[in-house]
Amino acid sequence: MANKIPDIAKISSVLSSIYPEAVCSLDYHGDPWKLLVQARLSAQCTDERVNIVSVPLFERYPDAESMADADLEELESIIRPCGLFRTKAASCREMSRIICTTYGGKVPDDMESLLSLPGVGRKIANLVLGDVFGKPGIVADTHCIRINGRLGFYPEDLKDPFKVEKTLDKIVPKKEQALYCHRMVLFGREYCMARNPRCSECPLSQECLRNKK
Numbered sequence: 001m002a003n004k005i006p007d008i009a010k011i012s013s014v015l016s017s018i019y020p021e022a023v024c025s026l027d028y029h030g031d032p033w034k035l036l037v038q039a040r041l042s043a044q045c046t047d048e049r050v051n052i053v054s055v056p057l058f059e060r061y062p063d064a065e066s067m068a069d070a071d072l073e074e075l076e077s078i079i080r081p082c083g084l085f086r087t088k089a090a091s092c093r094e095m096s097r098i099i100c101t102t103y104g105g106k107v108p109d110d111m112e113s114l115l116s117l118p119g120v121g122r123k124i125a126n127l128v129l130g131d132v133f134g135k136p137g138i139v140a141d142t143h144c145i146r147i148n149g150r151l152g153f154y155p156e157d158l159k160d161p162f163k164v165e166k167t168l169d170k171i172v173p174k175k176e177q178a179l180y181c182h183r184m185v186l187f188g189r190e191y192c193m194a195r196n197p198r199c200s201e202c203p204l205s206q207e208c209l210r211n212k213k
């Protein structure tokens with residue numbers, strides 16, 4: 001017998017009851033440019049560390065204009081604790097320059113323009129579209145990819161972020177997408193970890209294909 005497709009309405013309802021206030025864990029204070037920079041810094045780094053580094057970073061460079069003129073070595077030294085600091089510094093400065101020269105100092109609110117910025121891929125673009133501009137967007141990060149595969153929305157061995165994004169975009173209601181992805185992150189940290197998920201205590205166990213196997 002074919003496996004039943006997980007019930008997105010039920011999953012979404014359980015997640016919203018356990019994480020009613022799910023928000024982005026990056027402290028960007030409503031500023032889309034800061035979110036872009038922080039999202040770029042968070043590659044292979046924790047959000048917690050990015051938030052710590054962000055304090056001196058945004059004191060020194062409070063907006064795209066100031067970062068566009070940054071001395072690269074100084075910028076690198078501030079963001080060094082986030083790792084990959086040379087690449088990240090170069091793309092943050094270039095991204096800020098393009099925002100100033102091409103977009104009049106404002107972060108664009110469409111996917112195509114966001115993807116034209118150095119260091120910005122679909123994951124970051126969807127995060128910004130959802131969080132700042134209130135547009136739909138599936139943030140296919142490691143938690144999202146892992147958990148939704150385990151739940152059974154697609155094969156567990158599917159790891160391609162673009163395919164995951166496109167699959168979930170058809171399943172998760174548009175107006176819930178940003179929150180759904182934030183809840184996935186919280187749920188992935190509390191229950192459905194990469195190693196040793198807490199299936200026996202999991203509030204989604206009744207809906208989870210992996211648990212039923």
Ligand code: SF4
Pocket residue numbers: 147150151191192193197198199200202203204205208209210211
């Ligand atoms: S039952 Fe286990 S694998 Fe399934 S969602 Fe819960 S923690 Fe993850």
